[in-house]
Amino acid sequence: MTRVSRRRLLGTGALTAAGAVVSAAAAPAAAARTAAAPAAPTAQTAAADVVIVGAGLSGLTAARDLIAAGRSVLVLEARERPGGRVYGMPLGDGTTSEGGAEFIGPTQDRIAALAKDMGVGTFPTYNTGKNVYYRNGQRSLYATDGLLGAVPPDWGVVDLEVALLKLGSMAKDIPVGQPWKAAKAEEWDAQTFYTWSRSNSLSSGARFLMDEFISSTLSVRSQDVSLLYVLNYIASAGNESNPGTVDRLIDTKGGGQESRFAGGSQEVPVRLAAKLGDVIHYNAPVRSIATDGGGVTVTADGLTVSAKRVVVAMSPAIAGRIDFSPGLPASRAQLMQRYPMGSICKFVAVYDTPFWRADGLTGQAVSDSGAIDATFDNSPPDGSRGIMMGFMNQANIRRLDGASADEVRAAGLASFANFYGDKAKSPVRTAFQRWDNEIWSGGGPVGIAPPGVLTGFGEALRAPCGPIHWAGTETSDYWTGYMDGAVRSGERVAKEVHAAL
Amino acid sequence: MTRVSRRRLLGTGALTAAGAVVSAAAAPAAAARTAAAPAAPTAQTAAADVVIVGAGLSGLTAARDLIAAGRSVLVLEARERPGGRVYGMPLGDGTTSEGGAEFIGPTQDRIAALAKDMGVGTFPTYNTGKNVYYRNGQRSLYATDGLLGAVPPDWGVVDLEVALLKLGSMAKDIPVGQPWKAAKAEEWDAQTFYTWSRSNSLSSGARFLMDEFISSTLSVRSQDVSLLYVLNYIASAGNESNPGTVDRLIDTKGGGQESRFAGGSQEVPVRLAAKLGDVIHYNAPVRSIATDGGGVTVTADGLTVSAKRVVVAMSPAIAGRIDFSPGLPASRAQLMQRYPMGSICKFVAVYDTPFWRADGLTGQAVSDSGAIDATFDNSPPDGSRGIMMGFMNQANIRRLDGASADEVRAAGLASFANFYGDKAKSPVRTAFQRWDNEIWSGGGPVGIAPPGVLTGFGEALRAPCGPIHWAGTETSDYWTGYMDGAVRSGERVAKEVHAAL
Known part of the structure; x- marks a missing residue:
């Protein structure tokens, strides 16, 4: 059940639609406002x-x-x-890869219905093989199904599972969407998730994974966010018939990261x-x-x-x-x-093939160091080329504040090489989307x-x-x-x- | 040393100055922009x-x-x-009372020098007599000098003093103005002040007073703010020669609330x-x-x-x-x-005389209930009339979100009556300044x-x-x-x- 690396990402979206009744009492020409000049007369x-x-x-x-x-x-x-x-990030070759919200999973009924109406299909997120666990400079692998996987990457995982069970239990007491009405709302909202996680774990492994749970889910540090907010986030990972669970929040198979959209979200x-x-x-x-x-x-x-x-x-x-x-x-x-808003950059590297698959890897990794702390296989459904995607979250992307594109690229590829070997160092191309630099979003994935x-x-x-x-x-x-x-x-x-x- | 009710308030200020070289390449008329209409051409x-x-x-x-x-x-x-x-709030009779930042105390050298340059004098904040302690619906009095006062209002005060000593000691390790460089910065910034205060006190009295310390100083709840921020705030209550202390932060005599400005700040x-x-x-x-x-x-x-x-x-x-x-x-x-920004309203009531003085009271109170949780005697230096000032902080003022002026007035006078008796119910006039409703401040006293x-x-x-x-x-x-x-x-x-x- 250690599915901390099987994670969803970048929720949300705000788009623009069209096709309606507009009564435009139009006037002269539309004015283009530049930041440098005073607003021209707005005639429309x-x-x-x-x-x-x-x-x-x-x-x-x-x-x-x-x-x-x-x-x-x-x-x-x-x-x-x-x-x-929700954004199709151009890869520079006429194609795109998801630069923002990407996944869909069980109980996400409303986006599913909308996608169906729009004629947009889905396909399973690539999830065959083992995941990479990179900690203290050491790389190990773990299975992605079965209790703790065949070989737990870290004995702290036991400690973690106990804590996650507690969280799941507490989340059941949250009136979803109105967490301030929970009986223990004041107690839970008076502390950071960091405080709770340290009081409810003993091992450094569990603590790392709880921090990583927050980082990969919210793109903030566990000290930045209220325990109550996290509990509501867990409670919200469901629908009217299926109360939210930790597993559904963080899992790939059976969870929020289960599937992707054909052609991109x-x-x-x-x-x-x-x-x-x-x-x-x-x-x-x-x-x-x-x-x-x-x-x-x-x-x-x-x-x-x-x-x-x-x-x-x-x-x-x-x-x-x-x-x-x-x-x-x-x-x-x-x-x-x-x-x-959280602090997030989505970084992708394109390869001729998804070479990690041949190595028996899902393309999912979790890391305590480097610029990228979580990855996913973002290849197209037919695997005709390999796209590795990594998240630069919270302090990791802040350390790259003001970095050049080449510096971001070098940092991203160094992480990929840690997880997937030297082949990762030679992509056909790379691209990234820094949401922390997006004026109209101010960060991501969510407030x-x-x-x-x-x-x-x-x-x-x-x-x-x-x-x-x-x-x-x-x-x-x-x-x-x-x-x-x-x-x-x-x-x-x-x-x-x-x-x- | 229970000087929790002897407190400063509403720090800060940002003003506009004049008298300099302006090269105005002026054009036509200045445009008045209304929110409802598009900006007119900005010609100047x-x-x-x-x-x-x-x-x-x-x-x-x-x-x-x-x-x-x-x-x-x-x-x-x-x-x-x-x-x-910094604002002189009109009382409706041609005079004003401080609606914002008000006090000055030892080590506040730069505002002192500026005030001197401007020819603005100071006078001691009225501080003779006992303070009011209002908790669980009971009113008691305590002396404002001497260890714990002659009669401690609450035995939790002992617990409180131990906690305040710890805080003061920790604050000594803060590089003032750069708290993120403290050796324990990460530990202190990972928790709320609430978490720390509950781990470092046992009595409900001490906990109430620590919450009140945060409320009256920052106008937020103790769960809203990082322990590290509070430690830096303490460290900042001094100058280059005199490291900041808890006492200097919260005291009237010898502290940040020691004096006021003649004619108003x-x-x-x-x-x-x-x-x-x-x-x-x-x-x-x-x-x-x-x-x-x-x-x-x-x-x-x-x-x-x-x-x-x-x-x-x-x-x-x-x-x-x-x-x-x-x-x-x-x-x-x-x-x-x-x-x-914090959530604060400053409420004043004007009386023919500062009647609480005759009752042997300083005009300083601290309370766990009602709209006002702290008060000061805001009368003019000659005591020619009485002005009682109260702070509506954090949740107290949020409960009055959307309230009418009459409702705010009734809530304020009810608190004053709890502290100072029925005479407080019949002011000559009242006034208040809600900083949480001030578009150009967004709250107060400080971020x-x-x-x-x-x-x-x-x-x-x-x-x-x-x-x-x-x-x-x-x-x-x-x-x-x-x-x-x-x-x-x-x-x-x-x-x-x-x-x-």
């Missing part, structure tokens, strides 16, 4: 029942459902593309955006949201929209950059100061809550502020942090807005 | 060696020093007034701003900072300034709302998501660091990003969170910028 205006900020999966889903309900919708997206944290938002069509306005970062007289005025670069309601389909941290007028209720305004935040401010995550509604994977009950949570949040907010109109 | 432009964002004490001090060094300076301030978190920034004159532009919130070709372009509502360097004299959380282009280094960008932030991102607090420099009390070594720290940060950044030009 539009009106809709609902304006949606962010064309990630949550915003696109909300648009889809509101349009289906007969509402006129307009989506404003800062980037030139839909998808938000970005196909889902890209096709949904294409269906929605010209209700989506790209290159339109929203700068201000004014509420007055029951309606809203949303001002983006080049376009101002009047609407009855607005859906902010963004992570709390990034939503906090918008100039709200009048100011939001304090609990919401201060929540947005307290829900930081996390330090201690005290969920109990002090959690209610403000979803509570509408007058005509302002909140979406995004952070607001989801199930699979928060994942694409499924993003879709769920879009479906929830569409109902909420429709009922309010 | 200007140039300076240095543009300073924020006219609080840090920005004003930086402007003063850079002008003295022969640099041309322009200050952009979002509000219509200087002072930032706001006189310091107001007079400095008046001296600086028209280099300060008010009502000019900065929206974007672009760096290109070695210089900066800073765009505020109605004014765009070209400069060689920019000083952002704001708290990290609020600085994070600015649109930086190109994006900042990830460590700085993510720091600004991780340094939230705090949850666990993991100082060790993970602390270096980014002060490190310049190309031509972008950082000031504000959060960046100070000594008296961070206080007016003194703000002045120190302004003096430090002025040297830094001058040397770089």
